[in-house]
Amino acid sequence: MNSFTYTAAPDANTAAALLTADKHAQLIAGGTNLLDLMKENVAQPAALIDINNIDGLDGITTLDNGGLRLGALAHNADTAYHPLVEQKYPLLAKAILSGASAQLRNMATNGGNMMQRTRCYYFYDTSTPCNKREPGTGCSAIGGYNRIHAILGASDSCIATFPSDMCNALAALDATINVTGPEGDRVIAFTDFHRLPGDEPQLDNILKHGELITSIDLPKNGFEKNYAYLKLRDRTSYAFALVAIATGLELQDGLIKNARIACGGLAHKPWRKPEAEDYLIDKVPIKENFEAAADIILNGAMGYKDNAFKIELAKRAIVRNCLTAANLNN
Amino acid sequence: MQQKYIGQPVSRVDGEAKVTGSAKYAAEFNVPKLRYGYVVNSTIAKGKIIKINLERAMAVQGVIKIYTHENRPSTAWLSFNYADMDAPPGKPFVPMHNNKIVYNGQPIAMIVAETFEQARYAASLVTVEYDKEEHESDLHAHLTEARLPKKGLATLLKPGPPKPKGEAEKIYEASPVKAAGTFVHGIEHHNPMEMFASTVVYEGEKKLTIFDKTQGTINCQLYVANVFGLPFKNVRVISHYVGGAFGSGLRPQYQLFLAVMASLDLKKSVRLSMNRHQMFTFGHRPATVQKTKFGANDVGKIQAINHESIGETSQFEDYTEIVVNWANMLYPSPNTKLQYKLKPLDVASPMDMRAPGGATGLHAVEVTIDELAYQAKMDPVDFRLLNYTDMDQTTEKPYSSKELKECFKQAADKFGWKNRNPEPRSMRRNHKLIGWGIATGIWEAMQLPTRAEAVLTADGKLTVSSATSDFGTGTYTVMAQIAADCMGMDLADVSFKLGDSDMPFAPISGGSFTAASTGTAVQAACLGLRKKLLKKAQKMVAAFTEAEFDDIDFTDSGLHLKNNSGPPLSYREIVAATKEKTLKSKNMGWPNAMKQRKFTRATHSAVFVEVEVDEDFGIVKVTRMVTAVAAGKILNPKTARSQILGGMVWGISKALREESVMDHRFGKFMNDSLAEYHLPVNADINDLEVIFVEEDDKIVNDLGIKGLGEIGLVAVPPAIANAVFHATGKRVNDLPITMDKVMDYASPLV
């Protein structure tokens, strides 16, 4: 851990200004990811700007359009157990609760969850090359131990995955992200927020330095009737997803009228394929149709030495989860 | 002796101290002006250090000194001075000995600073230039280079395989019923909750008190004295509480060496603790590859056992464990060929880890036996009963006691084994295939000479002590129970002390021999004390003068004449009448070699497991498990049950979760944290049941104690593997059994 300065920001504008002023400054919310990274010398911020004292960022409030606003500083646990989330967005509640542990979820914030970094072993180990940690040094995971790595959307510079569970549900629900910064406020569609590694794997998302996430908006449709979240991992709890699937369906007269499938553990971002969702429209919710959708989602998937099994695993997980969402699983 | 406490489920006497936090561990002892160390580890596996750049680290405020191989004070010259009680044949690793790198993660520099944070920060600023050499770390790439292990002192407790009998290969080939397998185990690290730490208190010229995490305070005392040339009596090592160790504390670890070195050099008290990554930079359970070939005749009688194992070791020590001797201890066979070899690699020396060798070897043995039962078309329990023996075939000695048949019976009943459909893939619940499997466990019941002291004071309290350890095993509690019964006292008046090299001699604690060894010592010390009490009594009261030792009942904290020829005399009165107001007896508890040598002494277990396997995903869940254990006298069913439950959880972990994964390009473990080194969590553990089948065995020792540390673990991984086979029809012999190995898939690979 390096030495750093610490400032508690009184409001969002000050936080953004402090951040903008120092290229090596970083925000800290729950600290459950950032402090680990600092202890490992992976993150070495010169200044920490604590946003926990900022008023008004931890609320969960209804929106005029029937949606729900989740404050960036609302804790993961408070979000998952909020009555409106439980009722209207059970997919989100379930996704959050499948992540980390109770203690971590109590500390972790919604903003921090979206900004958490990959769990690639090499990213964490400063004695090994890693393009995400030190651009230009190479990717150790390619040709190394890559069990938890990407099968979709990876590049020659990085095959890391984005580890969040919460974000798979947010992607499936078509959430939007409210951001403030030196150039004012902007709104980002959730599926545009995280990016693929390309040749700039050091960038996880499109947030600019100086910007701060203030809240996340959920649209009215929570898919609360037909939803399912499935997380497959190496132990029953307290492990990151090898494959995670968030599914929301709308069914009418035995046909699928609307479908959302977002996959975690497969790529550098929650993976959605609108073609697969469109394919399902007006189809009957049966195994064969979900298999066809899974094939579309997984089109172009590539495995490495230790993770090739994830391609078939993901396909079976998508099918199982969609059947569960349609209440067709026994 | 009336057994009032022995055999009772007494709650841990140290429980309150542990849950309230008043129990102090090695890194929690604070003294004024304590200095803090932090270690820098090598990042290559083999080569030489050309230069260590320390300028930036030295400039950090609070840094006092940085030690490297270039400036470290000199220590003992001869290699044997570094050999501790558990050192395998070879030359023990000496931290910062020279510029050579022999494994990735080796300690190469130590910062000492005024605060821990300063030391840690400074350590992050050290950069090292290496001259790298090609290293070898992948056992699988070097199997053909394996050789026989060197022999040494450690071989006494861990004998090599017995000589071959008959023609095992030929008979195997000719057998009508055959089973064979290749079994692969990766490396595992002990990962106790408490990380290694030493707080070295500088007490003046050449005199130290050391709070250390260890399974043997006297082992560490001898090591420190030998290495640093200090008089033994000037080195006191204390380890009252140990937050788990599982064998990792059987040898002094590098933090002890380095903290002592800095303390002597700076003439200051120094603390050095490891972080979680550093817990992956010393001993581990070695990776192994085993091959079995078992054959049986038409009626299912085993007639050939071939079992070979190749394990890794370091380039500097030949670490050995007993992997291949078990099959022939459990199953008679006229033809056996058992082979054990090592391949040295550029890694840290492996170390004993819970049930060393047994947890490895029995997996191969018991899965092969299961397969053999299938091939013979017999129920796996019946097959084992058909091949049952009361004789250890490796030594041709009978077992001192062996209630394994009863274990099978009771566990099978509890489990409901008779309802099993033997056909693989025949049982299911929705998406889950159900499998039932069993395995047998065995572990040796050893005993080593140990000393204890019993002290009675005029307030009627008894304190018994021995330099042994309690790393969660319950030693504090069961020894107090034994002492209370031996003296006929109230448990509340008895306390047992341990974990201090100033106390009477005890060897390192491991291999399940602590309860038997220390228990016998406690009994001996109490016997000594009773004799002294009688002597004093004889001088005090006429009625006792003529009494022989056997005429007295030592109960209710007093001497009672069996013939009631006079009133009792309390311990208090006797002690009060002594000049010193205390009465002491220090005695050695010797193993009774005359009795013991005619027998093989061992504990046994039968484990029944149910698994659910998701038919699509290959995810295995152990839904229930019944373990029946025959391990002599159970001193305390409550702490004993905890021991066995811990072993069962570990078995689930070994079968399904744990493995230290190395990237052989770097020779480095990549999942070296508790987030990525997967130990089971609560959600992985379901219904576990423990049955004790008691044995009355006076051959092992007077109290009939056999030990429980390892027996709870050994049979669990094969029982799970056999259940997975029953569920899926697939044998996964490569541990851990992760979903990718169970599910069938064909995917394109880049």
Ligand SMILES: Cc1cc2nc3c(=O)[nH]c(=O)nc-3n(C[C@H](O)[C@H](O)[C@H](O)COP(=O)(O)OP(=O)(O)OC[C@H]3O[C@@H](n4cnc5c(N)ncnc54)[C@H](O)[C@@H]3O)c2cc1C
């Ligand atoms: C052992 C372990 C297991 C875990 N398992 C899971 C799991 O299974 N599934 C899962 O989803 N997660 C898991 N997590 C990750 C956990 O969800 C994240 O650590 C947590 O969500 C981060 O939130 P935080 O508030 O603590 O973020 P912090 O650590 O405070 O910050 C993380 C990053 O976000 C930035 N940041 C924080 N708030 C904002 C904001 N408002 N605007 C802009 N940037 C911001 C910070 O600058 C920092 O870069 C696990 C974590 C651990 C340690």
Ligand code: SF4
């Ligand atoms: S996958 Fe990405 S994060 Fe991992 S080593 Fe490669 S570049 Fe680094």
